[in-house]
Amino acid sequence: MRLVRQAFCCFATVLVLTLTISAGAPLPQAGIQGLDAFVESAIKEWRVPGLAIAAVKDGQVLAAKGFGYRDAEGKLPVTSRTLFAIGSNSKSFTVTVMGMLNDEGKVDWDKPVREYLPDFRLYDPVATEQMTPKDLTCHRSGLPRHDMA
Secondary structure, eight states: OHHHHHHHHHHHHHHHHHHHHOOSSOOOGGGTTTHHHHHHHHHHHHTOOEEEEEEEETTEEEEEEEEEEEETTTTEEOOTTOOOOOTTHHHHHHHHHHHHHHHTTSOOTTSOGGGTOTTOOOSSHHHHHHOOHHHHHTTOSOOOOOTTO
């Protein structure tokens, strides 16, 4: 069940990012009609206690709303200002920005990390010289996990 909740949170993040980075004219109200009902239905179906979403375009908040509870036992509602732990979503943001930099020719997935971060060092000097952004973002660096650190 935890995986399903995480998947829904990731979906909500992707939805917000899609609304945030979409190009063109300002998002009409019709573009978000039905969103509340969809989110409420998904929360119920996937048993997600609560979440908050926002649609932002050109620095302007088009919509922001909380759904469900930030404290289910105390029935404290989520609002548009409720703070959540970001968890692993920062990885998605980082790789998205790196992909944009790659598209702009500012970062090459296959060049050594040290070309961009000269102070980058690992214990192994060969790994230090050969590690690429792709290695780091694809989790193929060979570095151990440090979840409990």
